[in-house]
Amino acid sequence: MTIEWYPGHMAKAKRQIAEVMPKIDIVIEVLDARLPVSSANPMLEKLRGNKPCIKVLNKSDLADPDVTASWVEYFDQQKGVKAIPLDARDRSATGQIPKLCRRIVPHKGKPGKTLRAMVVGIPNVGKSTLINTLAGRKMARVGDKPAITTCPQQIDLRNGIHLADTPGLLWPDIRNQKSAYRLAASGAIGEGGMDYVSVALFAAEYLMDRYAEALASRYKLAEIPESASALVEQVGRKRGCLIAGGKVDLQRASELLLRELRAGLIGLVSLETPGEILEVEGGRDR
Numbered sequence: 125m126t127i128e129w130y131p132g133h134m135a136k137a138k139r140q141i142a143e144v145m146p147k148i149d150i151v152i153e154v155l156d157a158r159l160p161v162s163s164a165n166p167m168l169e170k171l172r173g174n175k176p177c178i179k180v181l182n183k184s185d186l187a188d189p190d191v192t193a194s195w196v197e198y199f200d201q202q203k204g205v206k207a208i209p210l211d212a213r214d215r216s217a218t219g220q221i222p223k224l225c226r227r228i229v230p231h232k233g234k235p236g237k238t239l240r241a242m243v244v245g246i247p248n249v250g251k252s253t254l255i256n257t258l259a260g261r262k263m264a265r266v267g268d269k270p271a272i273t274t275c276p277q278q279i280d281l282r283n284g285i286h287l288a289d290t291p292g293l294l295w296p297d298i299r300n301q302k303s304a305y306r307l308a309a310s311g312a313i314g315e316g317g318m319d320y321v322s323v324a325l326f327a328a329e330y331l332m333d334r335y336a337e338a339l340a341s342r343y344k345l346a347e348i349p350e351s352a353s354a355l356v357e358q359v360g361r362k363r364g365c366l367i368a369g370g371k372v373d374l375q376r377a378s379e380l381l382l383r384e385l386r387a388g389l390i391g392l393v394s395l396e397t398p399g400e401i402l403e404v405e406g407g408r409d410r
Contacts, residue, residue: 141171141290147240148288149229150176152221154245154254156310157181157209158188159395160195162303163249163312176204176228178221182250184209186386191394198398212254221258222285233284242288248312255279255289306395311386321356324378327385328352330395338391342384356381 151172156163160181179199184192192209199207206224210217225233225241232239245251259279279287305326308318329352331339336348339355343362349355360366360377367373384390 138167138171141168141242141244144242144288144290145171145173145175148172148175148242149232149239150178150225150241152178152180152225152241152243152254152287154180154182154212154243154249154251156249156312157184157192157195158186158393159303159306159310160199161401162306162396163246163310165244165246168244174204177206178224178228179205179207180212180221180254181207181209182212182254185211186388186392188392188394191397194398212250212257215257215260218254218257222281222283225285235284237284239285240288241285242290244290246307246312247314248310251289255287258287309382309385309395311382320378320382321374324356324381325352327382327395328355331355331385331390331393335391335393338393342390 151168153164153168160179181187181192181195187209196207196209199205206228208220208224210220212218222233225239229239231237243251243255258281277289279289281287304313305323307313308323309327309330332348332352332355339345340348343359345358349358356374356377357372359381360372360374363377363380365373365376365380385393
């Protein structure tokens, strides 16, 4: 199945970002630490131009810490970019962001010189959670489904910094299906744009290759099956995802595997590495 998901309001979001960008001092791009390049929007790079950028690797509490460290090094080598891994729900961790904004834009964030930051990110990477934590109050809607934020808003952090919130923005054409399947596995793709069984098979194959021990431990497997389909079937059988005749309900088994992957129950898992991205044309696995 080809994954393609582009809600209509996102075209409007692109226009809104382009209109506000000239007034912005720094861009805060929220990424999923488990798949930082697949969860980045190539259009944002063009829209921000030479504006400095903080790349927030959110959900780092779910990601492989060694891989996350490699991603921080990868992004920090880019001009005007600083990467920070964190859990957007952690107030002490997010407290680094205003300090970093002032360090990168030292002439702003003072009385009479408001520092204007724009928070951007594709759906379901935790953008609204980050904003609420920074503000210390509920300013943006938060949900476990993508495309929750649909209208732009201005937020005064009351510390000399103003945030411009924007709707989640996803590119209109996911050209590389590996990136699309990573996004679907992470929960960034809406249910109507993906097939659970296909995505679970993709995730299972990756986990078997990179995190076999974690799989064996989570599902009490004596050995890892030879194929992704056999793994999903074993998981379903062990968890009682059965239908008439004792057959495994692959839909339920797939949903269970993806749900546990997204919740970090299989372990700390990253779905892409800098090495994998650099192997493909142009440094982007798309």
